[in-house]
Amino acid sequence: MKSQNIAIAGAGIGGLTAALALERLGHRITLFESANEIKALGVGINVLPHAVAVLSELGLGEALAACAVETEALVFANKFGQTIYRDLRGIAGGYATPQYSIHRGALHTALLDAARARANVQLRPGSRLTRYESNDHGCNVSFSRSDGTLTTDSFDLFIAADGIHSAARAQRYPNEGPPKWNGMMMWRGTTLAKPFMGARTMVQAGNKYAKFVVYPIEKPRDDGLQLINWIADIRVADGIGGVLTAPSRESWSTPGRVEDLLPTFGSWRFDWLDVPSLITQATQIFEWPMVDRDPLPQWQDGNMTLLGDAAHPMYPIGSNGATQAILDARALADSLEQHANLRDALAAYEAVRRPMTAEIVRMNRQEGLDIILDMVHEASPSGFERLQDVIDPAEIDAVVQRYKRAAGHQPTKVT
DSSP states (O other): OOOOEEEEEOOSHHHHHHHHHHHTTTOEEEEEOSSSSOOOOOOEEEEOHHHHHHHHHTTOHHHHHHHSEEEOEEEEEOTTOOEEEEEEOGGGGTOSSOEEEEEHHHHHHHHHHHHHTOTTEEEEOSEEEEEEEEETTEEEEEEEETTSOEEEEEESEEEEOOOTTOHHHHHHSTTOOSOEEEEEEEEEEEEEEOOOGGGTEEEEEEOSSEEEEEEEOSOOOTTSOEEEEEEEEEEOSOOTTTOEEOOOGGGTTEEOOGGGTHHHHTTOBOSSOBHHHHHHTOSEEEEEEEEEOOOOSOOOBTTEEEOGGGTOOOOSOSSOHHHHHHHHHHHHHHHHHHOSSHHHHHHHHHHHHHHHHHHHHHHHHTTGGGHHHHHHHHHOTTOOSOGGGTSOHHHHHHHHHHHHHHTTOOTTOOO
């Protein structure tokens, strides 16, 4: 396809990756971001190998290797710290590329620096999307500026990567309503602590009522400590399946309180990790609801399409949030390269990505990979001496492999 003039709303991980992938093909990119200053925020995230391969192709391999932890294994455990399943990840799991645990701010900074270095990527902070209008010639896109003015520009293609509260999605589907909540509240924090399990392991412990996820996001320091990311999930309402209305948006990402967590996790002291100590020594704690949205029947609207959380917000299970946004960007770039007609390219992109991400949303509503925690909890709520005495390990392995196939985990191959 010949060079296109493309607007992207949202300079998050998905929007920035799309900008880099499309600029690489010769397209001209204008990247709009609602924040006046694009800052490196957040806590830890995981980037799966097939997404790391995409970022490496875009020239970010060395930058990520320098600041991230190369994840070796994902361990599932019960609330007593007893191992249920150990899944090798990245290079250790037979992939051609690593899996990375990384501070979201570090990944965002690497992407932002790369975008700023591209001659055909123009950044426009302080620009909040208000509406778009697709027509036979392209798409008119309007933004409200931080100074109160309203601007409207014409583009060949408009990509809405403006998150779970996407203005473009709301315009496309005005009756959708607020995000769906499953009754879980999440507290996320970071703590400097001694490394555990070899300093390259991610652990998910507990069950559907209370779960603790923990993994390092920086390499060990000279003083022997390591920056540890953790997520504490507590079910406060019965909403399995995404049937509840989420708490008001204004309450999202509020400062969390240690006092809210210790009644649940205060006794979770394992041979390899002291959970209450990790919580009480946190440098920061934030709280927000675990939410998603129903899969959409269509992303495309003429010369507009959705990407990342604007297209398929999902529960943070299976490390799929950032990964699927990155894979969206790759698939969209591939489609534009392979089709001469723009709308045909958008249809091809959606045909590849929408069914897969919809399936991940559905699986995550059924606990995704974490269902194996519930299986063991129901079979042996007081723990076990030997796992095989309470459940067949082959049954657990089958669940893991089924989820990984549906989510696109394919060693040595990028999808």
